[in-house]
Amino acid sequence: MSYLRPLFRHPKLPTNKIGYTKKEYEGALSTLCAGCGHDSISAAIVQACYEMSIEPHHVAKLSGIGCSSKTPTYFLGNSHGFNSVHGRMPSVATGANLANRNLVYFGVSGDGDSASIGMGQFVHVIRRNLNMVYIVMNNGCYGLTKGQDSATADEGSKSKSGSVNPFQAIDLASLAVELGATFVAQSFSGDKQQLVPLIKAAIHHKGFAFINVISPCVTFNNNPGSTKSYDYVREHVEATSTVDFVPEKREIKAYYDEGTDTLVTMHDGSYLHLHKLAKDWDPQNRISAANALQKARAKGEILTGLLYVNTDFKELHETLNTTKQPLNTLTEKELCPGSAALASINAGLR
Template sequence: MSYQLPKFRHPELPVNDLGYTKADYEGAISTLCAGCGHDSISGAIVRACHELSIEPHKIAKLSGIGCSSKTPTYFLGNSHGFNSVHGRMPSVVTGAALANRDLLYMGVSGDGDTASIGMGQFAHVARRNLNMVYIIMNNGCYGLTKGQDSATADRGSASKKGDPNLYSSIDLCGTALQMGATFIGRSFSGDKEQLVPLIKAAMSHRGFALIDVISPCVTFNNNLASTKSYEFVREHSEATGTIDFVPMHKEITTEYEPGSSHEVTLHDGSSIHLYKVDDSFDPFSRRSAMGALEEHRNEGNILTGLIYMNKDSRDLHEVIETSQRPLNELEEVDLCPGNKMLVNINASLR
């Protein structure tokens, strides 16, 4: 059986500003279960990159271990890729980003890969505000090892096995808020109209951008007793509002009513428009975002959309003042300036 997509495409497929069709951003055929929410997320990433007209070789996709971490094979086949050790994706991205700041880094992880074995690395990459997009494909179970409850499974929620989960869950959006992440969103794999603009905004944000995507596991965690099932999420999802992303080369217009929308210009000149459903919610306040998350959690609902964004974010490169030239382009004379420079440095420290 071949797992390669057919090379034949309709000759009149729409192209982006670079002349690429959406097929140029695809990968191999997915081997995940039919109906898996992860495949929908892969499709949303393909669509977002195509519509943003990003050159595939300018993107680096990295992952850990799990069903979610297999997905980089299924999108951006012409981009750089690295499948790392379980829970250690953040440290690999950090090293890559410090070596070459010119690439756009996308980390893909799961609720087990992030909230269990990788929790320590997740917390530190968030607080350091590394310039990356961190997508969590959250299904509340370990789908790769037969459906055990993960750390994001809600208390009382039951997977296919039928036993209710005894422990409180980890809210990764809330954790990221506390750790200092500067862009936080949540979405549902079955809602591309919300997910695609969130991915576009995250890719244009300077700093650590988290998107927690509820992605039902159709094999082990898509039953009536699960809070990560398609039916439950569709019935209990509450959005912060409607988000729209406007690239900088397009005219910035809005049809929202005066006083009910927020427009934020990002570092690259692109713009985010957010139409808020609840005027009491402030997506630019950590305290307001944390309160909104807790309020909806207590009501048994899942808050989706743009939850928090720091408009004045300074990423890790700015904080530690790294070289504007990527480290992988520096010559030996730049990295080893010689004994005289070392003598001067030592003298300045005496």
């Protein structure tokens, strides 16, 4: 089976301001499970970059390990990319950004990649206010290792093995607000009308832009009562003893107005309770954002939309006063300014 997209496209596809069709923003065909919310997020990234007329070769995609970290293969195939080790994507993103500030940086991670092994990296990339878009595709489980609970799984939910999760879930959006992230948003993978504008706003933001996206796992998150559950697979496997069977499911979508709630029916019949922020919400009030997230959590809701934004803080390059030139364009003249410059530096250290 080939995972390459066909080369043919309709000759009259619409183009953006720089003359590109959406084809130039696509990647390889996805190998994720049919109906996976991660593919919806990839499609939203494609749509946002296409509408903003960003040249694909001006984008750098970085990821760690997990189902979510496979997705950069499925969007912006003509951009730069680096798949790092588990939880260490922020370090690679920091190094790449410091070497060349002229690219648009997408960091793609998962709830395991960011909320567990990569938590320390997640904390410090926020602290440094690195100029990047950091997207967490949050499904509450480890899909590549057959569905164990991640750190964002709900307390009291059951894993695929039947064990009950005794721990409180880590709320990444609340944590990002608490740590001082300068842009914090939350969305649902099936709400394209909300997610695409949030990604565009994150790209435009000068500093660290975090988007936590609830993304249903159609195969392994079969936790009864979980907000990210999918119970059908486990029951079906027990009935047929076919341990590798993955049923094909349709993508879950949601459309609802600002300031309203909606119940999204998951593949197993359970519900996800979403609440979209009203248009008059003030995203510049950090305390209000933190309180709103906690109140929503207490009511069993997932608050979506732009939660918090702050444009007053300096991004990392401004803090460090680095050169505006990409490091690979610096010549010997800039790198070796002579003995007089060295003497001046040494004098400043005495």
